[in-house]
Amino acid sequence: MEPTNSDYNYDYEEMENYTTCDFSDWPLTASFIPVIFILIFILGLTGNIVVLFTVWRVRAKWRAPTIYIGNLALADLAYIIMMPVQVAVFIMHRQWRFGVVMCKMVNFMFFFSVFTSAFLLTCMTFDRYLAIVHSLSSTHLRTRGHVRASLAAAWTLSGLLSVPSLVFFSTWQHLGSNQTFCTLDFSLVATSRQQWGLWHAGFSLTLSALGFLLPFLVMMVCYGLIGYIMMRHFNIRHKEDQRKWRLLRIITIVVVVFTACCMPYHVYVVTAALYELDLLLVVCSFERFVLLTFPYAFTLASANSCLNPFLYAFLDLRFRSQCLGLLHLKRFRQTSTKSSMPAGLNQR
Template sequence: MAGLLQTNVSLKNISVEQYELHSSCQMSPSVQHQNVLIPTIYSIICILGVLGNGLVVFVLSHSSSRKTVANTYILNLALSDLLFVLSLPFWAVYYSFDYDWIFGKLMCKLCGGLLTLNLYASIFFITCMSIDRYMAIVHPLKAQRCRNVCRARVVSFIVWFAAGLASVPTLIFRDTLAIGDVNACVIQFLSPSWFVGFALMKNILGFLLPFAIITSCYCSIGKHLLTAPGLDKSTSNLDKVLKMVGAVVLAFFFCWFPFHMLTFLDVLVSLKVLQLCSVSNIISLGMPFTICLGFSNSAINPFLYCFVGNHFREQLGGLTQTLSLGSSQKRGSFSTRLSSFTRKLSDLRDLSPLENEAV
């Protein structure tokens, strides 16, 4: 069955016409044991994503110091990633059943909508955090006037609304479709032009524009830290900030660039700019794995933005101390183990004295 559906019709926004176009080529055999490998990867991402993002949401929701601009964006980012990774078990079962969707039309739309919602919301919140860090470090005086929690909440609402609006086509057009002897969960656009427009919107709004903003912000931060007067350029704190800057940009790029590159190639195939079956084979074989790579960003985000951050560790430590005092008689309790984990995290050096609330 994996040979029948060479392209991941569940997760790739593909029209019926687009599926027929790929099917006209003599497709290369699918990766061996793909129906085992992909669900395994999804399961790992789901477990790490639920643990990481769940802990972030728990800590920031109960911490007395949660009302900061940075924490507002981090909390919303974690909520977006958590909602999405909770849908991964459905996609894992879908792969293991060789693209046979057994959960019905409503769950097909809902899981597809969560996928698209997270694709936009996650990247938009990362972009907001990048701009916030840029303002806090490069323009601290101006940031004191314009950075406040109320404004961050308004921006967060706008991000959720924009991401939800971008997910509407998925909710409308995604449906179950009988292909061969399976019921696939696909997007059935009215014409190939709808697919082209939807794919280009993902490329531009979901990658190119946010990546340009993120890169510009962190390049400016790095330049400021290297050239600002009064900063010791040899300090380990500065070195760690620069490494963090590089990690943020590289993680974003390497997680999402392969997926968006194959999506753009698929657009070229749809427009018949590329009519090589070899390109269609590359798209069909590579798309499931580039999707896995993109999804892994939801598991990486909490570790990248929170657990390496000094202020989040302080909030986690304060919260676990409170929990430990409330249940001191239970030495083997979850709070005790969490406190031990916090102490290990606290052994890491501070990220930066310059970001008073950025992480």
């Protein structure tokens, strides 16, 4: 998945000689990134499995947020199970030794996770918006049928948007060093560098627009309206309203963490797209910095799959109590749902 200056599928020797920039990795990358991926894998695997089991145990007590949390955990888990391959690739200095099929599948699962997580978070956000801002008039919009329809749309659209990764990712062997890489290959549709740049830019911009920008804008608008209503109609001195302010704090954490994890990766993607379209002129030092920091941006985006269970499950006190109960930590069980649940998260 590593975009490099050798991603072009034509006249590679010419491309390799176009610059004297040094693109060799920082020594820290090969040792630091795999360690972080291993931590993400362990925490993400255990956290998402606990969430899935918890959702399954309380499936009879239908709550829209719980259903979305379970689907989000499933989407994250689908990518996390592929993470050991990423660890091996970084240890081998990004060389690919797992074949063409695995190259396509690993990238497909990454993009599928990106789109599914973004769409599910958007559905969760809109559900919270309806539950808090239009709590009385939105009952008919928050039925099981509507929730199932939104889930089906999120999964289906994510799968369709991820199909290009199955088509355009392939292995490429560097003739000079005899090393194999898993990278984008637009040779099926592009016959020149200009066409390759257009396809790469379109691929990248579609990913960032649909996988981050649009969902982020929807979440910001919804959370902004929630915050506006809370500040206008609630009194911080009242105990009931204090719980609603705690909900706003949780929402702020969710938005900040989602942005912090995903934005650096998408900034890289958009920067690469603008460069391919000749809309951005960069010097050697800047290009080197962007390429060398990409593994860290990619790792941070992957970390969102690890953090999601903690942000969208364990910050919900009722759900946290259920998870702890699954782990037989009975002393943490919730004794009074109404007194400990932030208002809004406890609404169906």
